[in-house]
Each structure stands twice: as C-alpha cells, then as structure tokens.
Amino acid sequence: MDFVEKRLTQRAKRGDREAFAELIEIYKDKIFQLAYRMVGNRQDAEDIAQETFLRVYANLHSYDDSYKFSTWIYRIATNLCIDRGRKKRPDFSLDEETEPGQGMDWYSRLSSSEKTPEDKVVTQELQETVQGALSQLQPKYRSIMILRYIEDLSLQEISDIVKLPITTIKTRIHRGREALRSKLRLM
Known part of the structure; x- marks a missing residue:
C-alpha cells in the first residue's frame, strides 16, 4: 500500500x-x-x-x-x-444516533453466518457506551485514544500526527485509559 x-x-x-x-x-x-x-x-x-x-x-x-x-x-x-x-460547545440529542432508513433492511442483513439480532444489539450497545465515554474525554486524550486503539496506529505514527514526543503520547494513553475506565464505571 x-x-x-x-x-x-x-x-x-x-x-x-x-x-x-x-x-x-x-x-x-x-x-x-x-x-x-x-x-x-x-x-x-x-x-x-x-x-x-x-x-x-x-x-x-x-x-x-x-x-x-x-x-x-x-x-x-x-x-x-x-x-x-x-x-x-457540545450539543446533545437523544435521537441523533438513530437514523431511520439508513441500511436497516433486517432481512437482507440476516444470514446464518452473521451474529444473531440479540448479539448485534449487545455489540451496538457496547459500541455506543464506549463511544459515549470517549466523547466525554478531553480532546487531547480522546484523539490519542482513537488513533491508538481504534485506528491502531503505532506510537511513532501518533507522535508524527499530533507533533508530540512519544513519552507524552504514552502519558496521554495512560491517563486517557484511566479517564475512560472511570467514565465507563459511571455508565
């Protein structure tokens, strides 16, 4: 690539x-x-x-x-x-995540090799919970956590992107994980 x-x-x-x-x-x-x-x-x-x-x-x-x-x-x-x-400033909407008509044709999505509908709901709820906790983190921690754990970038790549030393990246990852952990406990 x-x-x-x-x-x-x-x-x-x-x-x-x-x-x-x-x-x-x-x-x-x-x-x-x-x-x-x-x-x-x-x-x-x-x-x-x-x-x-x-x-x-x-x-x-x-x-x-x-x-x-x-x-x-x-x-x-x-x-x-x-x-x-x-x-x-952050704005919150209770119905923002659900958008009717956005690929919700359940019949075409169900097949024997896919997760059951219950598994999908559990997975979606977990993703929403983590996304909610991530969105509450300070931007300096949120960006590092997303780049590291969701985009799966190396510490060097993150350092190059945000123009910070790797030691600072490591510190922000540690603090971001702690903050995320405490937010998830409250949810």
Missing part, C-alpha cells in the same frame, strides 16, 4: 486528478470514522472529512514524501476535529 500511495501522491502533486480521486477513495471512510469518533456527530464528521480533503488538495504541493501520507492526512483531520471542538 505504501508504494501505491507514494505513486498516487506523486501523480497527484503533478496535477493528476484521477490519482487524487484514488487517494480520496482509499481514505474517505477512515477519515470519516476518525472524525465521527472524535466529534460524535455524523454531520460534523462529514464536514470535517470534506474539509480534510479540501486542505489536502490545496496543500498537496507542500506534502513531504519522506513522511507517510497517512500520517499527514490523519494530522490534518485530527487538527480539524480539535479545532471544531474548541469552536463549538
């Missing part, structure tokens, strides 16, 4: 729109998921993902090929999420 990304970024830097479209295709879901986990709101996550790609396109000429493209794009998205959190 790194070789493919490197070729795509080189082509995109030369103005190849198809190469840039391929980069968007590779990262659109990852960036949306990162943003959604950080801001907890589908509309804001879509806006952040779109803004991320706009900034990537506008600043592609300044991208340094010696760094992984994923590190660069995650840094942009993470910074946009943190900025959004600073500008906007």
Whole structure:
C-alpha cells in the first residue's frame, strides 16, 4: 500500500486528478470514522472529512514524501476535529444516533453466518457506551485514544500526527485509559 500511495501522491502533486480521486477513495471512510469518533456527530464528521480533503488538495504541493501520507492526512483531520471542538460547545440529542432508513433492511442483513439480532444489539450497545465515554474525554486524550486503539496506529505514527514526543503520547494513553475506565464505571 505504501508504494501505491507514494505513486498516487506523486501523480497527484503533478496535477493528476484521477490519482487524487484514488487517494480520496482509499481514505474517505477512515477519515470519516476518525472524525465521527472524535466529534460524535455524523454531520460534523462529514464536514470535517470534506474539509480534510479540501486542505489536502490545496496543500498537496507542500506534502513531504519522506513522511507517510497517512500520517499527514490523519494530522490534518485530527487538527480539524480539535479545532471544531474548541469552536463549538457540545450539543446533545437523544435521537441523533438513530437514523431511520439508513441500511436497516433486517432481512437482507440476516444470514446464518452473521451474529444473531440479540448479539448485534449487545455489540451496538457496547459500541455506543464506549463511544459515549470517549466523547466525554478531553480532546487531547480522546484523539490519542482513537488513533491508538481504534485506528491502531503505532506510537511513532501518533507522535508524527499530533507533533508530540512519544513519552507524552504514552502519558496521554495512560491517563486517557484511566479517564475512560472511570467514565465507563459511571455508565
């Protein structure tokens, strides 16, 4: 993947729109998921993902090929999420998570190899509980926890994204886990 990304970024830097479209295709879901986990709101996550790609396109000429493209794009998205959190006070909606008509055709989703409906509900409730606890963490801990445990990035990659030393990353992971643990106990 790194070789493919490197070729795509080189082509995109030369103005190849198809190469840039391929980069968007590779990262659109990852960036949306990162943003959604950080801001907890589908509309804001879509806006952040779109803004991320706009900034990537506008600043592609300044991208340094010696760094992984994923590190660069995650840094942009993470910074946009943190900025959004600073500008906007949290708003809570009891019905925000349920969106009727969004792929809820149960008959097409059930098959013998899938989890039972009860298992799906339990899994969804657990994911919502963890997402709720994550959304209550301070942004400096939330971003690190998402990058480490959900995006499964290495400490070095996280360090490159947030521009902090690895020792600080380790400290924030430890404190983030403790904060998450105490939030989950209260839920």
